Amino acid sequence: MMDLKVTTLAGKDAGKLTLSDEIFGLDPREDILQRVVRWQLAKKQQGTHKAKGRAEISRTGAKMYKQKGTGRARHSSARAPQFRGGGKAHGPVARDHSHDLPKKVRALGLKHALSAKAKSSSLIVIDDLSVKDAKTKALISSFAALGLSNALMIGGAELDQNFKRAASNIPNIDVLPVQGINVHDILRRGTLVLSKAAVEALQERFK
Numbered sequence: 001m002m003d004l005k006v007t008t009l010a011g012k013d014a015g016k017l018t019l020s021d022e023i024f025g026l027d028p029r030e031d032i033l034q035r036v037v038r039w040q041l042a043k044k045q046q047g048t049h050k051a052k053g054r055a056e057i058s059r060t061g062a063k064m065y066k067q068k069g070t071g072r073a074r075h076s077s078a079r080a081p082q083f084r085g086g087g088k089a090h091g092p093v094a095r096d097h098s099h100d101l102p103k104k105v106r107a108l109g110l111k112h113a114l115s116a117k118a119k120s121s122s123l124i125v126i127d128d129l130s131v132k133d134a135k136t137k138a139l140i141s142s143f144a145a146l147g148l149s150n151a152l153m154i155g156g157a158e159l160d161q162n163f164k165r166a167a168s169n170i171p172n173i174d175v176l177p178v179q180g181i182n183v184h185d186i187l188r189r190g191t192l193v194l195s196k197a198a199v200e201a202l203q204e205r206f207k
Helices: 030-044 103-119 136-146 161-167 183-188 196-205
Strands: 002-007 013-019 123-126 151-154 173-176 191-195
Touching: 013 196, 030 103, 030 183, 103 123, 103 183, 103 191, 123 196, 136 161, 151 183, 161 173, 191 196
Parallel strands: 002 123, 123 191, 151 173, 151 191
Antiparallel strands: 002 013
């Protein structure tokens, strides 16, 4: 078990929290993280790219010119890829890029991502991600005091709407409820900020 200092948004001390080694104390493996990120990004890819092949081009079906006697190559169809306006050879087709990844590997990936942040001291626990007024300016100064310029904030199951609104306009700051936590978002931001409720929900989830 590891103890981590809990602070408030104002930067004041708010006690300590014990983190489970099974979630935050693993030795991060890059291959597992890479597999999960690749799976996430592949699932997100639209795959709506499409070029017409020679069978889909609307163009005359007549033979271009007679077979013999012209001194040129023996062409039949003007839809062939070598001609201007012809179909594309081996062009992209609309398809689904997603692939499967076992549930256990996905869960392990999340644990490894959390452990990676804890190991590199890029993990901060804040007692409560909530503010009285939805004022971006006030939140920017709070983050500056805490040294946060590039961070992912994970709140409880229900996000404080004022906090969400105030943070939504700050660049390089993402705010998600605990059920939206994912490996790609954790790794693409410098610091991971968890609320007390988020830590409890994660420890409960991986019991």
